[in-house]
Amino acid sequence: MATFKTVILHIGINKTGSTSIQDALSGNAETLLAEAGIQYAGNFANHSVPLYTMFSEHALSYHANVRRGVTSGERLRALRAELFDSYEAILAEPKAGTLLLSGEDLSLLSEAAVSRLKVWLTPKASEVKVIAYLRHPRSWSSSEAAQRIKGGVTLEELEASPPHPWFRRRLEPWLSSFGRDRVAVFDYGAACRHPGGLVGHFSDLIGAGPALRGSLAAQTATNIRLSEEAVLLMSRLNAIRPLFTESGLMSPRRHLRERKVLAEVHGAPFSLSSQALDRVEAESRDDLEWVRDTFGVKLEAEPEPPQPERPIRITEEALESIAILISDLILMQKRRPPPSGFRRRIRRFRRWVNQRLMPRLALFRPRTKEAPRPRTERRSRPASTA
Template identity: 25%
Template sequence: MPDAILHIGFNKCGSTALQQWLGAQEDALLARSIWYRRMDPRTDVVCTNPHLQVLAFTLAGQPVPSRPMNAVLGIPEGDRVAQDAVAHAFREQFEAQVANGGFTTWVGSSEALVSRFMTPEAISALAEWLSGLFGNVRYVAYVRRPETWLVSLFGHQLRKTASAEELTAFVDRFGPAPFARLLDLWRSAVGQDALDVRLFDESWLDGGGLITDFQTVLGLPAGTLPSRSKRVNTSFRARMTPWSRAPKRPALSAQTREKISQLNADDMSWVESTFFADRRTEFRNWAAGPEAGR
């Protein structure tokens, strides 16, 4: 039975760069008995495998509440027949490829699995299905500090919508980052030992970079494969107007930074105690950000 490593996001935490690297190294990975294949009908984005979210909800007997994923896969809203057909076709193809073998580890990646729409039932159903196909299943998530994540998300939204919303209003509207809530759902479904939470920060990543770090997750010695990746987020590029493509990430004021810190204090404390109990001092230094050392 092969093993599996599933990268479950989060968005704005290097997922695009990681998926671009995986796609570029597909043949090189297979030569090392690691199977990765981009599974996405879209050609203008990098995010892969939206089918996994649809299959998760179908296995749980629930409709997919995510309109973007439904649209991507041609599922009319609320059409369970179409949803089940997409899920069945994907499951049949995927299980056949696993049965054919030729690899010892499957690696997948999909931010859709940590979207705000995910339910405990869908996560548990997907985890149970994967456990029936693979011997050891590991789930990997990279997490950023809430303030840098929110600023990055805010810049993404500005470029996507050309909104005139201010950062402070965005922070008030968005509330806490979703890391703790969604990690808790996955932890409850797959067990803490199977969930590998890693901090998206050079001081934590093995080798100081995301791609090098993920190679260690795959069990590859450092330097086995090239670690450079073209870091371009294509998820909304085709819909942007030319003027909106310029960077628009504002600097955080001390007041806004403190507001974000307070909004996320309980959640970050939970992440620390749950996944980094043996590295509390280092985690707190990371969570405080570079400004704390100034």
């Protein structure tokens, strides 16, 4: 017997405001449950990692699992068992008629993985709805490129091979498993023009009331677009000091705080070159037509910033030195080495405290009072002499 009347799966795609939606939903989970009768599942704001790990055949090579050391079949099986137990417990004791799951990496699941997800969900829900936001390939590609540079890729690599959203490849597995009537697709650019913004648009889709829609929209964080200068610095740093080691672990010579610091570098908004974006759009033409024919959605390109001059005006040597300087300063703040002789002086100080100071302090400790002697044992006063 189904435990939920409806399960809503928000599958992204990435770079379409999924994090803003997830932060708003998880931050207002109690309000969502009380006012709209929708349960936002589990303790995760983003369900990408648990659900991708549970159902994908590529879970061992999944970036999140590699970084937390899940690199063997045995560890993966143990993690999957733990995750399945956690979600089975949620599904066994529903708190509302609708369950909501959100994870942009769900759009990366293969047809076999989506089929496994459907088999798992079907006995637990009377109806499953799938929601996806799509963004025009030109806008999506620049945003994804900036994200990949934050993840260690260089701008030169991305200009040579710019990222593509591949809409059909992402959505056909969901159409195959759930059917066209269960998959709803929306234009990200149009959704952002909703009076309540992207989160307000999503709130209307899931059937939240006006009060909840306002509280959700208030939670939306502004997504600051990286400047051209910030991206160039990150890219140069990635080239001369790679973010990750060959084993996939983060390099000890880098720190994640670099992203926040470099994101504060102001300048013109970043965009891939017009040549790279023209190539992405040309190679995505069939995808755009497929989205229009299948879902009746015509994706609109967002306004692009003016193209910056390349090569940049400062020399490559100066750019490298600035990037290294920023990285070194951050590492010094986080892992400042003790001054020369510091540990030796600490050992001397501890020895002096234990051998000299503590024995002297013991002389000044208050002595415990002795119990009063019985009256018979008390000495009598000596008799006074006349």
